[in-house]
Amino acid sequence: MSDHFVLKGGIGTIDAERDIFLEDYFWETQVFNDLTCFDEDDFSFTKRVIVGRTGSGKTALLKKINSLTNMKSVSIEAESMIFEHIKNNVFINSLIENDIDIRIFYKSLWLHVLLIKVIELSFPKDNLLKSLQALVFEKNKLATEYVETFGDNFFNDNIISEITNKMQRELSATFGGDVASIKASVGGKQNAEFTEKIQSQTSRYVNTELLTKQKQVIKALIDGNRDKRRKYIISIDDLDRSWLNENSIRYDFINALLDAFRELINIKNTKVLISIRTDILKGVYKNKLRQEEKDVSLISHVEWRREEIVDLLDKRISFIIERQYTNKGVNFEDLFGFTVAGKQAKEYILERTMLRPRDAIEFVNICLSKVSGDVARLNYSVVLEAEENFYSSRKSALCSEWYSLYPNLRTYLDALSVFENNTINNEVLLNKKEELCEILLKSENLDDDEVINKCMASDFNDILNIWFICGVIGRNKIEDIIIYSNHQKMELDITDFNKNFRIHPLFFRN
Structure with missing residues (x-):
């Protein structure tokens, strides 16, 4: 044939973005059904976060969902709408450089951007501000104050700058000047006290002037939602792009989004779908920014x-x-x-x-x-x-x-070449230690690499775990069953390290 x-x-x-025939041969899986479920009584209703490895089909899922005719959808470009502003804003960077925690501010920015999209989907585009004003005026005082404060720029490209500039004016007036210059003029205990004051005032401002009022706008949208039959999708799919990978605030930025979108879950006819790569979400949890178990009901793992x-x-x-x-x-x-x-x-x-x-x-x-x-x-x-x-x-x-977590991964993968058999265990690793370390010592960042240092000391647990996480080895359960990393077992347990492992067929090169 x-x-x-x-x-x-x-x-x-x-790449799903460039596949012109994706619609014709798209394969619908249970994850697709979960993400498009709007039945509140179904366990799938809460599924909003699409998590998977590179190439698992996350973008294809969103592209297909966004093309559905029975749902109205819109996408958010995180880089152009929020991230570029944060990265380039002098005031924001001054707060970051002076160790002020502004994750709560990131959340407020995300929340406003999400609100814009909900309102754009819910009301006629030629009358958005008037529709919003009619919804909140004389019914919800805090929501009315928020709309009046930012009404002129509420729906245009200037809103993120306007929110930031207003916070800068308010806080600068409270501090009596520029953050950096004031901190430079004091030292020791006074400096620490001043930092604490800035932190307190920043958190207070964001909570009272932004988040509390934004939540009241959401409440107004929930109370005013009479048409439950209409279904809306808001998708975010550029959180694994290069613009984010190397930035120091990347995990704070994504964690803020995961906090913000939860505020909209009670708008029953709207789903915010977030696509995020497994290693990036792992980095969020690794930095102890949130509790993994609290996100379980929201996540759809894309595995095949x-x-x-x-x-x-x-x-x-x-x-x-x-x-x-x-x-x-x-x-x-x-x-x-x-x-x-x-x-x-x-x-x-x-x-x-x-x-x-x-x-x-x-x-x-x-x-x-x-x-x-x-x-x-x-x-x-x-x-x-x-x-x-x-x-x-x-x-x-x-x-x-995996570069952001394991910058020396290429050398770790090269080290697999020392094995003549596709089965690895502690005895094999000890026998091959000299050859293994010879390759690992060719890494660029030796001084900061604890994995290599441990291998030199005959402790191979870390490199075994990384090989497992990345999918190049699997745990040999029995002869015909190899357990590779998955969302239920992403890492090796302490009881695994003395077992046998099998090198993935693609990476066993002998």
Whole structure:
């Protein structure tokens, strides 16, 4: 069957943003159903935070949901609406540099931006301010004060600057001048007392003048919501972009969003959907900014079973071939109906993915790119050659994905090359310590790397845990069952370290 089809364009792009046929071969999973559930009596109603590894399909989910005709949707670009302002504002940076905790202020900014979108979805666009005024005036004093304060800029691009500037004017008047200059003129105990005063006044201002009044606007929206049949989606999907990864406030910024959007949950016909990468959310929890268990009911983890990946590939292949050749019913196994290294090609390919759509699509696309009409056909040598390209791509993607937590990950992955067998345990690690450490010592940031220091001292628990978290080794439960990292077991437990581990087939290079 593979001789009959040459799919030079592959089976779709690996990036949902640029996949023009996503609508045609989108595969609906339980996560999709959870996120689009507006039934208050269903456990899925609370699901709002989409968490998954790079390439797991988070963006594809939001793109599909935003295209649904029975729901009205809008997206928020976090970078342009809030983050750029925070990053470039002199006053905000002065507070940060002087150790003033302004996470509560980030929350208020997020809350206003979310309010804008709720109101834009709920009322006619040509009359937003008048509609809001009619909703709150003479009914809710605090909400009225908030609308009157920011009415001129409530819905335009200047609102974040206006909120910040007003806070700066109020606090500067209270402090009697600029924060940095006043702190520079005092020292010791006085300096500490002044910092405490700034912190107290900042928190008081944000609570009384922003958050309390914003919550009253939300209450007015809840009380005024008569049409429960209409469904609204607000999506945020750029929280794993490079603009955020290296910034020192990234975790505070995301934590503030996770706090802010909870305030809107009681607006029953509106769902704020937040897409966030697993490693970034892990960083939020690792910095002890919030309690993980309190978010459980809100999170939908995007993870795939083997049969779901096959179904996804079948749907894509069937659609593309029918579109190009008019042949119906051709699937993944039809194209790859041969063996590779003693296994069915389908199984060989799936074993070398991390069971994420992007992995599977990329591997198949690389295979197809090496087939050119009469010159070549899909066969075992094509798959083996494609595997080399796929390995390089996935290794780089992993290093990029986990860089903020593990900047030396590339060296950790290189160290897997010392093992002649795909099974690792403490005895093997001790036997290979010299070769392992020789590679690890080539890392760029040795002085700050406790993982490498521990390996030098024959403590391999940390590097085992990182390999497990990133998915390049799995816990060998029994002969045919390998447990890889997932949302229920993201890290190794203390009882795991003396067990056997199996190197992922893609990363076992011997």
